Amino acid sequence: MEAFREEMRRDDKVFHICGNLGPLAALVPEFGIERLRASPISEEAYVGAGLGAAGSGFRPIISPGMMTFAFTAMDQIVNQMAKIHYMFGGQAAFPLVFRASTGGGRSAAAQHSQSPHPMFMNLAGLKLVMPSNPYDAKGLMKSAIRDNNPVVFFEDQLLAALPDRCPVPEEEYLVPIGEADVKREGSDVTVVAISKMAPEALKAADELEAEGISLEVVDPRTLVPMDTPAIRRSVRKTGRVVIVDEACITGSAAAEISAQITEDLETFRALKSPPVRVCAPDVPIPYSPVMEQYCLPDKDNVIAGVRKALQ
Amino acid sequence: MTTDSGLLLDMYRKMVTIRTFDARAVEEFHEGNIPGVVHAYIGQEAVAVGVCSALRSTDRIASTHRGHGHNIAKGADINLMMAELFGRANGYCHGKGGSMHIADFSVGMLGANGIVGAGMPIATGAALAAKLEGGDGVAVAFFGDGASNEGAFHGSLNLASIWNLPVIFVCENNRWASSNSAAATLSVEDVSARAAGYNIPGLTVEGTDVLTVYEAAQEAVRQAREGGGPTLLECKTYRWRGHSESRGNPPDPRPVSEIELSQSHDPISVFIDLLMEQGVATREQLQQIDQEVAAAVESAIEFARSSPLPRPEDALTEVFAP
Incomplete structure (x- = not known):
């Protein structure tokens, strides 16, 4: 949440499109609903719209909530998001964060307990971030928002629900993408x-x-x-x-x-x-x-x- | 009707450029000089030119697998287009995209797209960007009758409607979705009827008449610029070639009589008659344009032919933006 607040203050091109605002609703008073857009449950449409906005100068953070809901948007992710920079010969950047929760452990059964990250590793053209604690999550999210590429950011649904297990400094810091x-x-x-x-x-x-x-x-x-x-x-x-x-x-x-x-x-x-x-x-x-x-x-x-x- | 003869002649030049470019691309494809696949836009020129003539260069469009016409109408460079078709290093996509992925972001062309309907959400996002920018920019999504059966169509129209986005959804109903006839695959006679489900204006126009398309597009664009939201504009048209060029020449499922009837209503011939009737140009002046275009397209082919191939290892570059 701090990562979003800091980056939205830093860059007015950063905005959210979500299937469900959830805790992000806390940011509405400061940034307004134009930058915290609750979308209809049309994953294909709003994931693609995020991509179109990214290609038009914005830095959207697109979130379907759970990754499982966004399998209906796989054309936009696989055929468009992953390939669009390369296919067009690198002539435009598509800076966006695709944020979704993954993982099991809640008796949510097969559709809601998936770990599909290996599929995404095999797509070529997407960066893929999977933090294990809140400190890394904040620093990596800030780096992901500033990255000029589509970054898939998978948050384990149980980690997200756990109480903080490590201190998260309130000041600005980045965790670089690509460092273990x-x-x-x-x-x-x-x-x-x-x-x-x-x-x-x-x-x-x-x-x-x-x-x-x-x-x-x-x-x-x-x-x-x-x-x-x-x-x-x-x-x-x-x-x-x-x-x-x-x-x-x-x-x-x-x-x-x-x-x-x-x-x-x-x-x-x-x-x-x-x-x-x-x-x-x-x-x-x-x-x-x-x-x-x-x-x-x-x-x-x-x-x-x-x-x-x-x- | 517009009386700006400069604009009318520009429309004519663009239509002839599209026709000539694709006719030559088809020939070069069958001679083996263009790899992969080519979907010719011949027969549909009035749609791309009519719509794009109502746009500014800063407005953005998303295109389809049949995208050459949209590129040319939006102002892309035919040398760089042809070099891309030839798979050359200095083509628009450095040889990485080919016919189905030509884009020119400098003129607001956000890319052809090999997936049916996939450009619609992207154009919707470009319209969202235009709205967030706070100016009066608009976006256009081109798509076919087949794409109106995709989920992307329905999700995009709903999103654009509820967010009141400045986007014009231009359906080029050429009556055939690949090898399936629209009559057998659409639940409605006119795709524009689907607009009602999303509470946006929908209209159907004669898509072989460039000025009819232009005027309808102008009105939709005006409305979008003024905050009036999206429009679904259906243009009834016909493609003269099969779905795509292919080496084996599989049979075209369309009745010969239907093809011949449509070709007898050639959008370019219709426009020539009108330009002469209105005294905008003489036949000789139009023929002069034809010759200039033919020379420009030959020059584009020469440019492509003499352009360098990419190095094989260039395949490893441009996966990520810096």
Whole structure:
């Protein structure tokens, strides 16, 4: 919210188009409904309208709420947003933020518990940001708004609902897009953990510390562009890696990160055991809590993955 | 009717440029000099020219897969267009777009589009930008009868209506959505009837008469500039070529008699008669324009032919803006 307030004050070209204003309604008194536009539930139309406004000199922040609602806008995202700068030979910029929540864990069943970020990594032309805490979320959102490209900003729906777990400075700061962050230094196993999986990895690190196992937790923070050097650096240091991703395992971000690690000869040679992926199985996420918890990776899955890597 | 002979002759020149450009593009395609695909605009010239003549260069348009006519009518450079069709490094899109993705943002042309109906939300957004800018700019979305069956059409008209956006939705009803006849695929006789569902004005005009289109567009544009919101303007027209040029020449599903009947009502011939009747120009003066256009199009082909190909590794550039 602070990121929006600061950037809307800084640049009068920044405005919102949302399926539902939600907490953004708090900004209406200062900025007015022209810049906080509640749209009809016509995702294809308002996502495309945001893109058209971006190509006409504005910096819209487009939000369908949950990503699942915006699958009806996939033409505008896949065929237009991702390709429009390139297809036209780079003659115009389309600075926009496409903001949506993803992830499961609320017994919301298959349609409302998705982690579709790997699809977006494969589109070419979209930047992709997935913060794991409020500090990063603010700094990355400000960078995303200032970026001259379409930036997909996925916020885990449970992270967004959690009380603040880290201080968020009120003053201005940016977190650059494309830089991973070592959330915890360690020496035995690197855990690369995306979005909500980062706090799970940190919990696992606390628990394993008692056993004398030291985890280094690396949060990529942005998946496109990926900070591959930072991930490889950590893996070369520890020699073991567990990659935690809430997406279904096949074609997951974890799969890509695993490939980035192993195809680099120096990093490959430093590995003492094969990379371990901790992901959801290849099923739509089920409703009943017992089945959902079984599918979604958590601290215990991270610990099991670490033990596997240490074998 | 407008009596500005300069404007009328400019319209004529643009219509002939579109016809000549596409006729030559079709030939170059079948000679193997243009890769990919070409959707010729021949037969529909009066729509692009009639509408764009009512716009300023700062107004923005979004186009379709059949976009050459819109580009030329909005003032794009035919050398750079032809170079793009030839896949050359100095084409509009540096060889990355081709026929279906030509854009020229400097003249408010926000791009042709290979997806049916997809330009409509984008033009709606350009109109939103015009409104937020606070001036009196407008946007135009060109689309076909087939696109009026897309969700993008319905979402865009509703959005433009409730936000009172300065956008003109121009439906070029050429009676065939690819290989499906409008009669078999539309729930209404006139696409303009759908405007009622969105509480905006909708009208249907003879789309082969450039001045009829121009006057209807002028009125819709005036209304949009004055804050009166969107209009759905349907122009009944016909495309002379098949849906797209293709190497195998698949059969055209349209009845030959229908094609011949439409060609007997050529928008350019109709306009020539009118210009001579009104004393705006003599046949010789119009032929002089024809010759100038033909030379300009040949020169565009020569420009394209002699332009450099991109380096293969140029494929890796311009994915992201700086």
